[in-house]
Amino acid sequence: MIDPRVLREEPDRVRTAQTRRGLSSSPVDDALAADEARRRAIADYEARRAEQKSLGKQVAKAQGDEKAELLARTRALAAEVKGLEAAQGAAEQAWRDAVLAIPNLAHPDIPAGGEEQFALLETRGDKPEFDFTPRDHVELGAMLGAIDVERGAKVSGSRFYYLTGVGAELELALVSMAMDQARETGFTPMIPPSLVKPRAMEGTGFLGQAADDVYRIEGQDLYLVGTSEVPLAAYHSDEILDGERLPLRYAAFSPCFRKEAGSHGKDTRGIFRTHWFDKVEMFVFTTLDQAEAEHARLLEHEKTFMDKLELHYRVIDVAAGDLGLSATRKYDCEAWLPSQERFRELTSTSNCTDFQTRRLDTRARYAEGIGPVATLNGTLCSTNRPIIALLETHQQADGSVRVPKALQPYLGGREVLEPR
Template identity: 55%
Template sequence: MIDIRLLRDDPDTVRASQRARGEDDAVVDSVLAADERRRSSLTAFERLRAEQKAMGKDVAKAQGDEKQALLARTKELAAEVKSLSAAADEAQAELDRLMRTIGNVVEPEVPAGGEDDYVVVEEVGTPRDFAAEGFEPKDHLTLMEGLDAVDMERGAKVSGARFYFLKGAGARLEMGLLRMGMDRALENGLVPMVTPTLVKPSVMAGAGFIDHHADEVYRLEADDLYLIGTSEVALAGYHADEVLDLASGPLRYAGQSTCYRREAGSYGKDTRGIIRVHQFNKIEMFVYCRPEEAQAEHERLLGMEKDILGALGLPFRVIDTAAGDLGDPAARKYDCEAWVPSQGRHRELSSTSNCTTFQARRLNTRYRGESGNEVAATLNGTLATTRWMVAILENHQQADGSVVLPEALRPYVGLDVLTPVR
């Protein structure tokens, strides 16, 4: 959540952020009102508690009618103190609820607007001219079926729609891609992690994933646990309620996990193939740092994403995501979108978000600062995931349905060319 002090001292900045996100800025006034009720109740509570304590001494000294009057007042005070305590608790609960409805304050440079209001920051590579090569590009599912690399039918039979089996070359390609991503993480000094895929409600909420999008998350009611949609969630909770030593620099992790997403509200969208599925694998980078280091770390994560996509020979662009398309925790997000020939458009492959202190404040993750413990900043970014196979297969396909793998990926897959079997 955002810092209540920012909301008190500079409510107009929060209002502007809410408007940029396309959200109601009236919540700012509601928060300020709840905060004032809480503080007023606490002030009155403390005043009456002090009077209550002082009166205890007076009662011990008094006698007769004076003592009876003091005892009667003591009872009145006890009732008033209890009432004020309840009022303060109620105001605190309302304040907490309202604060969790406010997304992170977006950075000033972030474009306002919704999904289509992004700004293209950079374009890398040039899409192939398949017409000049004399053939129409196949989509990734047609290619994978020809390679006997996927079985969608049996995936649906076993688990339902949007599940699948990767097999043969498909399984090798995914495992090789993930290994390549982890090797890149190691080369850049990130600590490799294999994370839990089930987390407590406090961690899922702390990471900022169930305030507005709970319908996207799988929940195991019998155990009161959530399945993660990214290892970002588990890594955000890794240092919850801790004070970090960042004297030697940021803590940088690379988490590998299976990820689960309900894809609620996406019915009819990307139902063909493995673009939008319920289960996939991913390497996710996660950083803890001082707030003043967050912007540089964000550029560093973006640079790592660009490097690996370039090594995979994919034409892609980097976009600065508009405020209305940011998740609640992100103050700024860059997406890397690869060209998908069969669709004739760019599709998101990776993103990297600067969450500033939003997640760490919720999860009580601090670091030792010069003047005491301060709230840390967190960032995340994707370094490899199953969806990347779509762009790799389509951009490197040949007229006969084979796929020539990019040179950097070949050692990890153990093949230079994926050859059709049917």
């Protein structure tokens, strides 16, 4: 949720942010009108409540006909106060709904526009060159006995898969390497629940524009998470943190579930866009003034991991129209996939400022008093996509795949994965 003071005192700034995302500014006007109605309802209720209290004192002192008259007025006023209290509650809810509909303010330094209007920050690693026609990850996975999409579809439906043999070993190796890196750089390892209550989903912004992509458990008030960002953000909900202990850095391993709504016909081959995958996610609680510096650090952690995998990739500053609801800025690391001859997203990191913590009521106690907390998230390793990039980048003519040096200790020292 954006800061209500910014909405009230700088509405044009909020309208500009909406426009840069390619969105209408009407939600800003709706929220301002709802705020005015809310404050008016509060004032009406409090005025009548004060009158009710004053009348009660008069009744206590009155006698005879005067007391009877005052009692009659008290009963009438009580009904009016009750109605005004209900009106105040409705106005509060209407205001909250209106404010929740406004996404975080896009950072002024990022490009406006949609998916293709990103800014290229840098390109790293050597682009793979082959003296043979490179295979895609599906063919390589079959040759290695690593990926079985046919049986995944048979058992669970489209966009599911099995990792078998060396494929399963690859995932465990990637997760172990990611968790080791996270721990060595000051993150507390976590394994969070993959089912959360609605408030956690709403608080992180996943019941807004992303609601169609979320799996809900029928008959229960629970959702399957699409990222461990959700339970990590809610971990300190309704808490006042010790400002002296910030930043708090967590790294979580969890399965993730997504409907992939709106992706019909996209990336249907293989395991790039699936309904389930595993992921190591970094998450940080910090002060607002340190959020941008922490964002840069998360990006460096992601680049370090990509470098360990010896991939050719680029780093982009995502355009405002391609941001999620909660992010003010997002960086993506996109790896080169030889079979597609283009860069595809492997990791991303977002600065959510105090947008999520306002929704989840997470604050901190500082020397100057209680104040806001910023949250940031970053994917260190989403296991299905790094497996794709590894197989395709390091493939050899006979279908074998070279193992990057940093990953070899996690695969028992193997330097090459051989076809079956």
